[in-house]
Structures are given as C-alpha cells and as structure tokens.
Amino acid sequence: MVPQPPQRTEFHFQTITVQNLLSELIREVTTITEARPLQPGESAESFVIDVEAKLEKFLQNAEITLNECPVLTGSRKGLLQSALSDVERTGYQMVEVGRELIKDTSSSERRRRAVEAARNLLSTMVRFLELCDQLDVLMIVTNIDLAQEEYNGLKSATTEQEIYDRYRAILGQIEEIETSTRRRVGDLVDPSQRDDFLAARALLKTHTPILYGSTKALLHHPTNAGLRENCEYAHQEINHAFEMMRRVLNGQSGDYANLGHAG
C-alpha cells in the first residue's frame, strides 16, 4: 500500500514547548548522512525491534491519555482517534520497510522507501500532537467556562449564604485556572499574549471581591442604584477578563481595547 501523505492544516505554534517538540520531530530525516556501522555483537534486527517497541509504547500511552481526557467527545474524539490510527498505520509501515532495509542497507531503493516511511510516520505523529495541543487548550477553556457559570450564578443568588457559597466556589475555580494556565502562559511564544493573559488574570482577581461585596450589599438594599451599578460593572469586567483569557488561549490577541472596554 502506498503511504498517504498526512493531511496538513494550518498550525500556529502557540507555546515554546510545543514549538520545540514539533520542530524537533519534523527535522528533516533525509539529512541523515552519518552512517553508523554495526558494533560487534549488535544486530540490525534490534534496531527494527526498538522502533516497534517505541511505537507500541507511544500508541499505548496515547490511547490511555485520550481515554482519560474528559473533554474528548463527539467528532473531536473521532478526529483524534483517526489521527492516532494514522500514526499506527505509518508506524507499522516503517517497521515493515525497516525490516527490508536491514536486509540490504546499500540498496538506494530500500533506503529511499525507509526515509519516505519515516517521513510519513513523523508527519502523522506531529499532526496527532497538534490535535492534542488543541485539546489541552480546550480543557483549560472548559474550566474557564465553568468558572464563568459560577460567576453568573452569583448574580441570581437569593440568600447571603448562597452568595457566600458561590464566592467560595469561585475562589477555588480561580485557583484551578491559575494552576492549569501557569505553565502554559509562561511558555507562550508571543510575549504580548502573555501580558494580555496576566492582565486578564489581574482583572479577574481585582473585580471578584468587588462583585462579592456589591452583590451581598445589593441583597439588603435592592433599590440602591449605585450598588447595582457597581455590581454590574464588576460583572462586566470579569466577563471581559474571561473573554481575554479565551482569546489568548486560542492564539488570538487578548487586547483589552478590542473587547469593547470603555476605559
């Protein structure tokens, strides 16, 4: 079977870690010029066995990791599974072609086929990791959505106890968002995105206690226009902060000015 070239999509490396990893993987395998003679006691077969073992380890770990992913559902699941099947297919092709290569490493035709198989395998692996990176972003955004729901619930709370409970839950969620984004944000390729995200986080932290205090006060003085205004303003700023976070995580500018902020 002729190996199919992997489907390419436009991809923008968002984090330095992913950029380094993927660049390293797609480094041109055809540039291998240094021949390595077999050492005494070494068998060529062991190199093929090693590729097969590493492939199986990758597939196994990928399968486990995907199964544990709580946001992998529907068409996205199909997409990831199909990308992983591509790694499996091109991986076993590599093993097969590698076995042929070691029967005669001087054959340029066998070497050409092996290099092509290697390129196909590494391309499918990169494609799979690109999709995994998008999944990482989706998980963080899901946490942000959950936190925003909690904030919205604060507005409709009818007792002081409910306001307090929701506020406690919100503090927990802010901490969760901080933990899950800390490394990724520090790792962003674009420093302006990093600044935007940090600004959003500061906005969230500043306005959360204001929202809590004004919501509680409004419960006792529902006709106080000033309190209502404070409450709505804090809520609006918090929504802006969430929007900025989502934009940065999705690779866009989180520029506050573009979000309709009046200043």
Added chain:
Amino acid sequence: RNGANISPSKLMIVERLAGNSRQLRAAVEELLSIQMSLDDMTVHSIND
C-alpha cells in the same frame, strides 16, 4: 452547581506524550543511519 473542574494533572496531553514521541523519532533515526558491511549482511542472512 458544577464544581466539576478538570484536574491540572490531566492537562498538558502534549507533555505526557513528548517523551514517547522523542524516543520513537530517535529509534527511527538510529535505524535509518545504520550502514552494514558485507560481513554484517552475511551474518544477517544466516540468522534469517
């Protein structure tokens, strides 16, 4: 009420697979770089 946060330990799928990816690439690279001598190939065919 939700409270169903996604644990950070389950984040960063790419990081969890990075080591395996590098190892697989290195193994492929090793395989492609071997250049056997005539003697090695004779031994290999006998073993086959």
